[in-house]
Structure formats: C-alpha cells, structure tokens
Amino acid sequence: METATRVLIYEDNVDLRTSLSQLLSGSVGMELAGALGNCTQAEADMKRLRPDVVLMDIDMPGCTGIEGLRRIKAIAPNINVVMLTVFEENDRVFDAICAGADGYLLKKTSPSRLLDAIGEVRAGGAPMTPAIARQVLRLFPKVPPRRPSEDSHANLSAREQEILGLLVEGYSYKMIAADRNISIDTVRSHIKKIYEKLHVRSMTEAVSKALREGLT
Amino acid sequence: METATRVLIYEDNVDLRTSLSQLLSGSVGMELAGALGNCTQAEADMKRLRPDVVLMDIDMPGCTGIEGLRRIKAIAPNINVVMLTVFEENDRVFDAICAGADGYLLKKTSPSRLLDAIGEVRAGGAPMTPAIARQVLRLFPKVPPRRPSEDSHANLSAREQEILGLLVEGYSYKMIAADRNISIDTVRSHIKKIYEKLHVRSMTEAVSKALREGLT
DNA sequence: AAGTTCCTCACATCATTATGTGGTCTAAAC
C-alpha cells in the first residue's frame, strides 16, 4: 500500500494559498505538508516538512521561486518541484528548467488538472501546459551548438578523451604524466593526436572545443 | 471557418500505416495528405502534399525519421512534425528534439489521444508522453552549466574580460597583441592579472573557468 | 598472417607561456 503524497505549497498570495491548501487537504492520496508564503528558509523547510512534491510560485517577494527551486534541488534532488506561474514567459521557463524544475503549470490550472499533475510528477512525468512544452522544445536546439549527427566525440580514443579531460581540469603535461604514471613524451604524443582529431593547434583551443562540444 | 488539418504519415509498417490512415480519414477536421513508407523523398513530399502536420515514425529503413525530420525542418519549419516511436529511448529523444521535433508520442497511443495531439500541435502545443516530457527536462540542465549566482565576472575589468574572451577563442599572446594593437608585454600583464583574479595558473585553467562560469 | 589502431616511449628544436621587477599615464575615489 502506498502512502499519501506529501505536498508543500509556496505561494505568497494568501487567498490562493488557502484554496490550494483546502484542495489538497480534501483529496485522497494527498497530504498537505505545509503552505508557506515565502521560500527564504527552503532548506530548513525541506528537512522539517519532508514533502514529496513542492508547488512553487515563481513570483514571490524576498526569494524568487527559481531561487527556491535551485536551493531545494541542491539539497534534495528527489523532491519533485512543480512551478506555478501566471504567465508563460520565456525567460522564466528557461531559468526554471535549467534549475531542475519537474513541471510547469499556470496558476489558473483547474483543481482536477492540478491533482492529476501531482500524480503525474510522482509517476515520473513532467506536467506542463502545451504552450510551455512547446517553448521547452524550441529552447532546446539553441542550447547545444552541436548536432551530434556524426562524430560528436570526434573519434577520440578512450585514453585521448581521458587526457583531454585532464587538460580541461587545467593539468599540465607534467601533471598528466605524473597522474597517469606515463612518460611526458607519451602525453605529448597523445595530445598531438588529440589536436589532429579536433583540428586545433593549442591547449586552449582544445579545452575550449572540449567544453563547448561536451567532449568531456 | 477553418480548413481541415492536412496530415501526412510516414510509417514503414503497412498495418499501422493503414490503420492510421483510416483513423485520420474518418475524423472531422482532419484530412489525409498522404501515407508513405519511407521519407527518402521528404523534400519533394512536402512540396507535393503540403501537409500541416507530419506523423513520423522514428525507425524506418533507408532514411530514419530523425533524418526525415531534419530535412523537413530545413525546408519547411512551419510544418509540425510529431515523432512516433515504440520505445522512449533517451538518445533518440535527444536527437529528435535537437532536430526540431514538435511532439513525441508512442505508437501505442490511443486513437483519440493521437487526434488530440494533432490538434494540440496545431494550436502551438507540444504533445509528449509524460515520461518523454520528463526526459526532455532532465536533458536540459546538463547543457548550460551556468549558475550566474553572484560575482560571475569575478571583478575582471572590461579589458581583462575582453582578453579572456580571446583566450577562449584560442588566441595566443601574439595574436591578441596584433588583434588589439597593443604590445605583447601588455597582453602578458593583463593575463597575469586575470590569473590572479581567477586564482588560476595557466591559460587552460583560465579558459576552463571562463567557459564553465560563463565569464565570456 | 597481414594490416590497423592504440598506447607507449625517446630525442631534438623552436615557439610560447609563466613569472618577476620595474615603469609611465590617466581617471576616478577618498
């Protein structure tokens, strides 16, 4: 038998907060873990109230919902956070998604849809309005500058990738040689091949390319 | 009065193709623009059949659905393409999203949901299964490793940021000096200060830090 | 068995970078 889903609400508007609280209190399978007006104490709130799902208003005085989301995810990534907002604004969506939001709904969402969404997020889904979903998809192609159509990892051998990773970490030839117990000439030789494969001519170019194209 | 939505189907399995065709033909507001077994002639198909929405099987012999999607989006970005797949595989989802898919559904989707999805995509939504939606969100945070929390620019002066940017582009001291018409010793002097401020001791570390913390 | 790729190492030479110690000039801050 499954236990009820503990839901914590962050919403600065008192009216909406109470109506959400009442909705959750009166729903089977749901348990109101709390209903707070700001998320300045998010970390402590998580420890104290132990929610499964957080409904987070994105516009709150003091500490924005995005910041709250970030802090919750930092200490408890398993808690599912669904953002609530009035508008489907592009910037906020992007920031929220990047901060690890698990869902994104409008405040005008119907009570039944909201309850569905909480179940959905618990089941591993990601409740979103259709328009938000489209925005997310549209944002995507812009971010990864690489089409992994063909040789995304540029055919680097395992060892070469490993050494490239160390370069990215700021290791010098000498440090790599010491770290991996190989000759510095071997390091040279690997790096030479890496340069050829990446079509670069210096460490900085290699590091830049590695980071930008996710070769790490 | 709105005209019917013209739907084109790419699906190599004959049975599924016919049943999808029948479903669409028998639905009000829908018009079957065509039903093809492969997308090798995608560009020509678009011109000839002029669909509003394409249902694209992701696994097809000859030309994969991803490739077909890419080609359609290249010549007609306004056509909405919904991918159909048997499994919710991570790699394919990623590729499809990056190629500009407008929706992503499972083949086992019910007829009514499929018709809903077509309407949704026309209305600017992005029909996805909950699990896919979650995957999309999960993929997101990995790409931009940004967290511009506080002193993101680490108190670099304008000139220093500028030079750091050139380092990231793979410029050598010499190239920077030539590019900005300053002495190479001045470049040294700036870079020395950049290192101090970033707490690094080499170009690669500086480049790595710059890219990771968005100092560009 | 031959061919290929990868990992390994060596030697040599030149170019570039790292670091230190100075210095001038200008503009803003105190």
Added chain:
DNA sequence: GTTTAGACCACATAATGATGTGAGGAACTT
C-alpha cells in the same frame, strides 16, 4: 591632492608547450 586602479610598455629568465621523426608491443580486424 594623494591614493588607487586600470591600461600600457620593457627586459629577463625559467618552464612549458608545439612539432617532427621514429619505433616497439598489444589487441583487434580481415
């Protein structure tokens, strides 16, 4: 009106990186 900070330049030395050539052994493919 002195201090502070940034942009600019110079000289010197040590350390590191870039590039070429060559080569042996292991593992995998054909």
